[in-house]
Amino acid sequence: MPAAKPPVTAVIVGAGHRAMLYASYARKHPEELRIVGVADPTEYRRRDAQAEFGFPAENCFDSAEALAARGKIADAVINGTMDHQHVPTSLPLLAAGYDMLLEKPFAVNEAEMWELAGAARRGGRKVMICHVLRYAPFYAAIRERLAAGTIGEVINAQYTEHVSYHHVAVGYVRGKWARRAECHATMLMAKSCHDLDLMAWMKSGVRPVRVASFGSNFQFRPEKAPARSGTRCLLDCPIEPECLYSARKHYLDHPRRWRFYAWAALEDEKNPTPERMYQHMRDESPYGRCAWKCGNDVVDHQSVAVDFADGSTATLNMIGGCSKADRTIHLIGTTGEIQGSMDAESFVVRRITPAPGGPEYSEETVDLKVSGDTTGAFGGHGGGDMRLVADFVRFMRDEPRSISCTSIDDSVNGHLMGFLADRSREEGRVFELPGPR
Numbered sequence: 001m002p003a004a005k006p007p008v009t010a011v012i013v014g015a016g017h018r019a020m021l022y023a024s025y026a027r028k029h030p031e032e033l034r035i036v037g038v039a040d041p042t043e044y045r046r047r048d049a050q051a052e053f054g055f056p057a058e059n060c061f062d063s064a065e066a067l068a069a070r071g072k073i074a075d076a077v078i079n080g081t082m083d084h085q086h087v088p089t090s091l092p093l094l095a096a097g098y099d100m101l102l103e104k105p106f107a108v109n110e111a112e113m114w115e116l117a118g119a120a121r122r123g124g125r126k127v128m129i130c131h132v133l134r135y136a137p138f139y140a141a142i143r144e145r146l147a148a149g150t151i152g153e154v155i156n157a158q159y160t161e162h163v164s165y166h167h168v169a170v171g172y173v174r175g176k177w178a179r180r181a182e183c184h185a186t187m188l189m190a191k192s193c194h195d196l197d198l199m200a201w202m203k204s205g206v207r208p209v210r211v212a213s214f215g216s217n218f219q220f221r222p223e224k225a226p227a228r229s230g231t232r233c234l235l236d237c238p239i240e241p242e243c244l245y246s247a248r249k250h251y252l253d254h255p256r257r258w259r260f261y262a263w264a265a266l267e268d269e270k271n272p273t274p275e276r277m278y279q280h281m282r283d284e285s286p287y288g289r290c291a292w293k294c295g296n297d298v299v300d301h302q303s304v305a306v307d308f309a310d311g312s313t314a315t316l317n318m319i320g321g322c323s324k325a326d327r328t329i330h331l332i333g334t335t336g337e338i339q340g341s342m343d344a345e346s347f348v349v350r351r352i353t354p355a356p357g358g359p360e361y362s363e364e365t366v367d368l369k370v371s372g373d374t375t376g377a378f379g380g381h382g383g384g385d386m387r388l389v390a391d392f393v394r395f396m397r398d399e400p401r402s403i404s405c406t407s408i409d410d411s412v413n414g415h416l417m418g419f420l421a422d423r424s425r426e427e428g429r430v431f432e433l434p435g436p437r
């Protein structure tokens with residue numbers, strides 16, 4: 001019997017919500033992944049990571065740059081810093097010899113994107129981008145059917161992302177991705193670079209060539225604020241009890257739902273009292289502000305149209321403020337179609353059946369809940385989060401990877417579509433995508 005392989009070792013870079021989630025895979029699968037250090041400027045996050053994974057104090061660093069200066073203490077890093085920090089933190093770590101699991105969007109503009117992809121290629125480093133939706137059984141099963149030719153060649157693909165009212169408020173109105181100057185990413189890149197990645201992935205091997213886009217901040221502007229609304233929900237707003245965007249209803253009534261955003265400022269206080277949480281939301285928290293008066297400058301909805309080199313087309317409609325969150329997909333191929341809802345974890349496969357006397361088409365429903373491929377054991381994003389880490393381990397060990405495995409080069413087309421869609425929306429022009437570099 002071949003000797004068991006040692007676990008892949010990794011350092012957490014940016015010990016926030018995302019990186020700690022991926023790192024948690026090591027607790028369930030210590031034979032596959034071992035966390036041996038942390039780099040983060042926030043002292044309590046370093047302390048919490050050290051307590052959770054039990055590595056020595058000398059493996060705690062106050063920045064990615066300090067870790068890179070120490071040299072290589074592990075096989076890889078899990079880089080969960082914020083969007084605009086991905087490239088500046090990754091370049092020195094790649095130069096120091098680390099392979100990397102890197103959050104999306106992996107860059108916030110085209111120039112940075114090429115710089116990082118080039119550095120990874122030149123250094124021969126493995127860099128896998130956290131396109132967790134490729135790992136959701138829902139999308140992986142659809143991709144497998146496309147690869148098997150089930151619906152022929154895709155003529156047109158329609159994607160929607162319905163972002164719920166509480167999600168858009170916490171992320172893109174009150175939260176970390178509300179203002180370009182602070183987060184450096186657009187809503188399209190922060191929220192839907194996954195969907196653009198899926199758009200490119202479903203057409204693997206065919207280059208997207210042109211992109212156009214429209215969108216705006218339709219709803220969350222001061223002139224749309226409800227009459228008599230105040231500036232902070234719990235401080236000066238007489239209409240708070242009737243308001244759909246009341247901070248009480250979103251965050252105090254549901255304290256766990258968005259805790260890693262809405263309550264991050266109290267993270268170090270450990271178990272704050274209900275009174276402290278109320279006071280924080282009333283007086284201090286950016287999440288306690290009126291949703292119409294936050295100074296947000298990103299869109300709340302955007303449509304993207306893409307033309308591919310084979311003449312096929314695709315659209316994505318991202319809408320924030322929906323009553324129910326969902327992602328839907330409808331692929332129309334030359335011999336059939338696939339239509340599904342990620343929330344329902346099911347899709348139908350229809351095939352053209354022109355036989356005399358029969359129905360026009362056959363229809364098969366693929367219900368991933370019924371097939372037992374449910375998401376619970378694999379975390380968020382339809383089960384994608386933990387499956388992605390499992391594939392990263394296989395990537396690191398040079399073992400066969402799943403159909404979903406994404407290297408940095410695979411992620412370039414989706415990111416390019418996003419950057420150019422945003423320019424199209426801003427400048428009112430259609431953009432041609434440059435060829436591979």
Ligand SMILES: NC(=O)c1ccc[n+]([C@@H]2O[C@H](COP(=O)([O-])OP(=O)(O)OC[C@H]3O[C@@H](n4cnc5c(N)ncnc54)[C@H](O)[C@@H]3O)[C@@H](O)[C@H]2O)c1
Binds near residue numbers: 017040063
């Ligand atoms: N894949 C997904 O579906 C998904 C979902 C949500 C968020 N994200 C992405 O994950 C990333 C992280 O989001 P988050 O909410 O976990 O962020 P976070 O703010 O909770 O964590 C970021 C951490 O990086 C640390 N940091 C800052 N500068 C650093 C440096 N120079 N070196 C090391 N660490 C540094 C911060 O102190 C912080 O602890 C973002 O890019 C976000 O867009 C991805």
